[in-house]
Amino acid sequence: MELIELTDVEKVFEVRRRAGLLRRERREVRAVDGISFRVPRGEMVGYIGPNGAGKSTTIKMLTGILVPSRGRLRVAGIDPSRDRTRLARRIGVVFGQRTTLWWDLPLRDSYGLVRRMYRIPEARYRANLDRCIELLDLEKLLDVPVRQLSLGQRMRGDIAAALLHDPEVLYLDEPTIGLDVVSKAKVRGFLRDVNAERGTTVLLTTHDLTDIEQLCRRVMVIDHGRLVYDGALDGLHTVGESERMLVVDLERESPPITDVPGARVVRVEGPRQWLAFPAARSAAPVVAAVAERYPLVDLSVREPDIEQVIARLYEGRSGI
């Protein structure tokens, strides 16, 4: 069953700009420009794109905070902007850049308020809270006011708060931003468990591609309000016109290799040279051509760097 459905969704903001002493100019910003996608129950999907691409606007429409200018949205069968309160019981939201917890209250009290707000049955609440405390390592933090928590601690506290009412869908907006390596690993491990054990559907927005690599098999890329890619993470390599790299260690330092068809040298360091060739092509002829001409000590083939592929996508190859 599809849990999230968007059909040709558009959001246009009207902004007024001062254009002289008395005159104001009206301008339209098309933040989301005709997006359609479906997310089945239980899937964990990455939603990525450069700054200002329209990610937050999409998430705000999915929570019902913003009303779309055009198109159809459904989350768990509910039209978010029409039935925001009913939807709130079915979704959880975590914004990395700001907390949904009460700043002056200890976590324990914040959770108590969440329980009352959602009228979570006591047994369910206890079980969920205990699980979060254990997996997110919250025991020692429960009595500390939120304002005294570090960013990583606060984030773990926020994620727990978003899950206490058993949401079917979880929107995560930059959940690992500013966290150290250990906290990031903890948060990612927890999200993986929640998705596997409860079947929670997750839409994850992040600038940290390791989040995506470790958590999502499917990724959607948005640019200038349009979906420019929707598919497997691996598939990004093929649309990004990316290159693989053959790294060769020659017996001795040599001038850059120029006589291998279909490959070009991009870096030379002593006897080691890096040859780029199209990712879609087999490495075998390139390896054979180098081995035929030069005495080799070692070689390896490196897959395209995902960050590089995405950077290329962002650079305006958006006609995909």
Ligand SMILES: Nc1ncnc2c1ncn2[C@@H]1O[C@H](COP(=O)(O)OP(=O)(O)OP(=O)(O)O)[C@@H](O)[C@H]1O
């Ligand atoms: N309330 C608003 N009024 C006018 N323009 C807006 C409003 N909210 C967003 N925009 C514009 O819509 C576009 C998309 O913004 P959005 O915040 O959705 O991008 P984003 O992909 O989440 O970016 P970031 O990664 O920086 O958070 C931007 O050009 C932004 O300036």
